[in-house]
Amino acid sequence: MPKSIPFLLVFALALYSATVRAQSPSSSSDLAPGSAQLLNPDELLKLLQSPAGEKPLLLNAGPSLLYMQAHIPGAEYIGAASDKQGLDKLRARVKSLPHDKLIVLYCGCCPWSHCPNVRPAYNQLNAMGFNHVKVLYIANNFGTDWVDKGYPTIKGQ
């Protein structure tokens, strides 16, 4: 057996691994509570209210009936990212933006670990090459973790 075969196998494995990483630079596993991609509600509020600094593009990726009752002022409605229509709308909204644009996603439809929307939306933006994406960490739901704290909201589409 040629001595070069083990070397070639290792090389092929390394190449495959690098390719997979390049195709998915970050994944929803990054969204574990406490991870750097998450913003707590008080952090987002400070960011939005601060006169200085880059303002994020704030996108709501949740169900419309919840958004219509109350949402964060300045948020744009994208639609539930758990379905294709929502992801299509998300792609269309960001396709002309620079990849270093600060984008904040949020939903708040249900407890964090059960939210069907924030992870697909986050993964979509990552797959498109956006590298400055944050997700609002809503532990329980938007009512408990934002509205009940007295943080600003508006209603309607």
Place this chain on the structure above:
Amino acid sequence: MPTRRIVLIIVAIAIAVAVYEGAQHRSAKGTHPGAVDSPAAAFNLQDLDGKPLSLSDYRGKVVLLNFWATWCTPCRGEIPQFIDYQNKYGPQGLQLVGISMDDDAKPVHDFYQQFKMNYPVAIGSAGLAESYGGVLGLPVTFLIGRDGRIAAKYVGAVELPVLQQKIESLLSSAR
């Protein structure tokens, strides 16, 4: 006797303060839409089969009003138990009503048939949710007493033994 009089006055003031604060507390609880002790908001909807569905149809019954959605995992987890409650407590006067907060009715129809839901479900609206104090996260479940007032509100997945105990308590209350 002066000392005795002073004690009586202090006791009277304490009672008056307690009564006043109790009234304030009840008022605060019952004032806001969807608050415990407040009247449950009336609604006139259509169920998934197109039949009229009104809260007033169930006057005199205990109503479990559940805001849910097919995409909500904790909501889905509660449905089989709610189906059992309808079977078990329906003859005693419990009526379940589901309000779906899905954006699209199709998955609700599919879910309804797949899970063989045995109580009426209607598609909700932002206005209906607001009349119950806002539904800004799912699930949210209300128990409405025979008197038409909200007896309990549960935000998030409900602890089923607690819910069941409350249902039994309300069912045993006088009409």
